[in-house]
Amino acid sequence: MNSPANSLTQIPRDVLTGIAQIMLQPSPLVGLAFLIGSFLNSPMLALFGVVGCLASTMMAWLCKFPSEERSQGLYGFNGGLIGLGVGYFYAVSLPLLVPVVLGAMVSSLVMYKMMQIGLRPFTFPFVIVTWVIMLILSVTGLASISGWSTPNPTSIDVLESLSRGYGQVLFQENILTGLIFIGAILIRDWVQGLYASMATVMGLLCGYLAGFPIDAVNLGLFGYSAVLCGILFAGRTGRDFINAVIAILLSIAIVRLFHMAGIPPFTFPFVLASWVVLWGCSKFQS
Secondary structure, eight states: OOOHHHHHHTHHHHHHHHHHHTTTOOOHHHHHHHHHHHHHHOHHHHHHHHHHHHHHHHHHHHTTOOHHHHHTTTTTHHHHHHHHHHHHHBOOOSTTHHHHHHHHHHHHHHHHHHHHTTOOOTTHHHHHHHHHHHHHHHHHTSOOBOOOOOOOOSSOOHHHHHHHHHHGGGTOOOHHHHHHHHHHHHHHOHHHHHHHHHHHHHHHHHHHHTTOOHHHHHTTTTTHHHHHHHHHTOOSSHHHHHHHHHHHHHHHHHHHHHHHHTOOOTTHHHHHHHHHHHHHHHHHHO
């Protein structure tokens, strides 16, 4: 049995794996690549992601959740996303770390409970906790959403849209950062990398053909949930391909509905689309 001291030495590795698991990659080396790409785009935003991932990982360690699940980064990625999401939408400040840390700790509990009852949480704990944080901050007036100078483009920028489709999974808008992300995935698993690339292309094409807002298409906002769907359902059979395409198209439609409603979708379109396709697969097999 590992001693508490030995378990603690695993925390840095678990945090890196948790960062990688944001894009369904159980690899600390991939997590390191994601961190390098994130720091290249925004050091402070990347730091918020690390704090969130560390807080949720430590919560899992304190609660003595299964060590195998912790080592796979399953209790880190939702906390990391909470830090990245809160840091993206609000002006980064020291007090803002309080809801990030608390929210990340709660996300570990939600993750554990959902897995205990046989559900596949994916990034749902991040989504629900971040929605609650934003609601509390809005009602109390403790923080206001940052304003961005959004461009008003008249045409699609293919490179920006495709690369940001990868980067926006971690709230990164730097083109090079997105390329680092997909490069790391391709090196680890070229099949998942190809499916992720197919997904961001589909996000671009669907956004363009359906007449979605050009600025949103260029920011990769119709690509990032699709990318996660592509990675999740990546495989070498025709059925894998069909499942991936259905999930990708469904996620894009859900993203558009959330945008029309004025609600930040985060990765909920990926979660919902994946649940629907997995449910359909189970019904078909039975």
